[in-house]
Amino acid sequence: MLFNSYPFLFCFLPLLLLAWRLAGGSWRPALILLIFSTVFYGSWSAGFLLLLAALIAMNYAFGLALAAPDDAFAVPPQAGGQIPGRPGSRRRISRKGLLVLALGLNLLPLIWFKYSSALLFGAHWKFMPPELPPGISFYTFIQIAWLVDVYRRRFVPAGLSRHALFSACFPYVLSGPIVRYEQVGPQFDALAGLTAENLARGFSLFSLGLAKKVLLADGIAPYADAVFNAAENAFPLSGAEAWLGSFCYTFQLYFDFSGYTDMALGLGLMLGLRLPENFNSPYKSTGIVDFWRRWHITLSAWLRDFLYIPLGGNRAGRLMQYRNLFLTMLIGGAWHGAGWTFLIWGALHGLMLCVNHFFRARIKGSPAESILAAAPLRLLSIAFTFLCINFCWVVFRALSPDGALRVYAAMFTGPFNAAEASTQGLSGMAAFLAALLPNKYFPGWQPFALLAICAVLVWAFPNSREILRGRPDGSLPWLAWRATGLWATGLAALAFLSLILLSRQSSFLYFQF
Incomplete structure (x- = not known):
């Protein structure tokens, strides 16, 4: 039974709330x-x-x-390791x-x-x-x-x-x-018992998560699948198609998993349970270290407490710290699945964490640290970090190392088919687009609209926690939830549209991990 299924929404959840109300x-x-x-x-x-x-x-x-x-x-010590008064015991x-x-x-x-x-x-x-x-x-x-x-x-x-x-x-x-x-x-x-405040906030958070999953993650998934399936089958792939496919999967994974987490936290909130946060705008990170403090927060904390620290953490010098970081991320990659692609993904993040920690240690307390904290360079750091994360998601999504290599090859050496476009009698913008996207993996305007919407929501909007509960410092973002008719109408419209599209029901990506 999935959170984004009719049996859950129209049977399980109403019966649970009714039983809770009567308890x-x-x-x-x-x-x-x-x-x-x-x-x-x-x-x-x-x-x-x-x-x-x-x-x-x-x-x-x-x-x-x-x-x-x-x-x-x-x-007590005893010859032969026996317990006094119990002959033959060990x-x-x-x-x-x-x-x-x-x-x-x-x-x-x-x-x-x-x-x-x-x-x-x-x-x-x-x-x-x-x-x-x-x-x-x-x-x-x-x-x-x-x-x-x-x-x-x-x-x-x-x-x-x-x-x-x-x-x-x-x-x-x-x-x-x-x-x-x-x-x-x-x-x-x-x-x-149920309270109006908890129900209102819980339903709001659940509706936001459902919309993330159904409208955004599932909406953009076919375009990511088309590109990665083409790579696995060695079909033609241009550079622009490879980049767009990787961006589609990067946003799909974010809205799929953060949508599930919003629904889980919303369900808990309906019942009076406050579950730990799992996402804090990870694509706004200024470095890989920052990313792992924002992405899948509870997994990061688990890996830190039960792998990184027992391995020695940073207690035995910098080289040992880098070794422990690398091993922790390698094991974290293996946790996601049995395959070289997950091990490579973990190794890449381990290497990037080591480089990021080394860089941060080198500039700590220097003028470069304050310079990099300035707004323009922070934006560059966010963009660079996002591209690094996107690069790693390619091998994470690919079914095999060969498929990942084909996507990488197209991303950095993909042909620009201008000659082919000219032979088709195309000119101007049509010829340019045909040269960039010759294989019809991105038909129409919908994939580009979805990518634009995802980008705006990720970088220009507050995250779900900030909308529902405010920022950690107690301040409210420009878009803050309130128990008003306008919010109720907007969320109802989102929920209604999501329910209509539930017929294309799909599992959550992290179920396979």
């Missing part, structure tokens, strides 16, 4: 949310629901063991060993479902890779963070039903945000 007592909203979350995830597959339930039960058992007092793991596993075992058991299903086809690539028998359970990458990371926090004694398990609700809560179980228990766990105790 009474402090424990009933949490129970209703758990029941509906189970139904939501179970609608994909009963088998996948059983897998999720098994992982939840397993991790809760590990959590109870990790939360035990330290003396439960202490064993030394019990340490807390750290228990954590390592738990993390390994969590990663096994993810590795099997996501990477088995790559791991068994050289086998001599036919192998059909298993279907990827929805959200397995996200809920595995959520479980790992929960186990590590229990190990660090930041909290103790609060009951199996609470852990099940935290793990399977439907707004974020499929594609994030990658929440931490301290961010949402305490909120489950404060769940109450």
